[in-house]
Amino acid sequence: NAGVTQTPKFRVLKTGQSMTLLCAQDMNHEYMYWYRQDPGMGLRLIHYSVGEGTTAKGEVPDGYNVSRLKKQNFLLGLESAAPSQTSVYFCATSGVLYEQYFGPGTRLTVT
């Protein structure tokens, strides 16, 4: 039972490059979320999904796209990376008490 996993753990991109972050969960949770965490700013919601085939925008969606083709996977895409997207990205799922379970994070640097 791995819980929530994220790949990759680290990535360095050059401005303009694209990449996809993968989140996988084996908890059978419907709700999934992508956050970014920047120093002193807590966790900010990028996009979320309430079930397979659904996605919605969060607080800071610009520059990101998501897809939820399978219930257990939630993908976050950056089409044209910018230095402002340097951050730590966390995926999370929501449990029965609405508590959230986070993956280990992806540390992304855009140069």
Add this chain to the structure above:
Amino acid sequence: GQQVMQIPQYQHVQEGEDFTTYCNSSTTLSNIQWYKQRPGGHPVFLIQLVKSGEVKKQKRLTFQFGEAKKNSSLHITATQTTDVGTYFCAGPISSGSARQLTFGSGTQLTVLP
């Protein structure tokens, strides 16, 4: 929009001293959750408070939900080096139907041995 504020942003304590972090919401919350994030790690759910005036304890940690359900606190008695990390409070977005949470900016606790 809904805001959740936390103070202090940073706290340094000597091992064995007590520590308290405070969380204030701009709106009434149906519940409040607390998370701990160790340095280099990910947030981990600690507890959820639901009732007005509720107090819950986990060993040396005491969590309180205000009577008006707009504020909360986390108190750690006799801190240990294992308590190091950032503590976040989070409340459901009032207009959200997808269990979205608004997180406070966190209190970073350093425990000096």
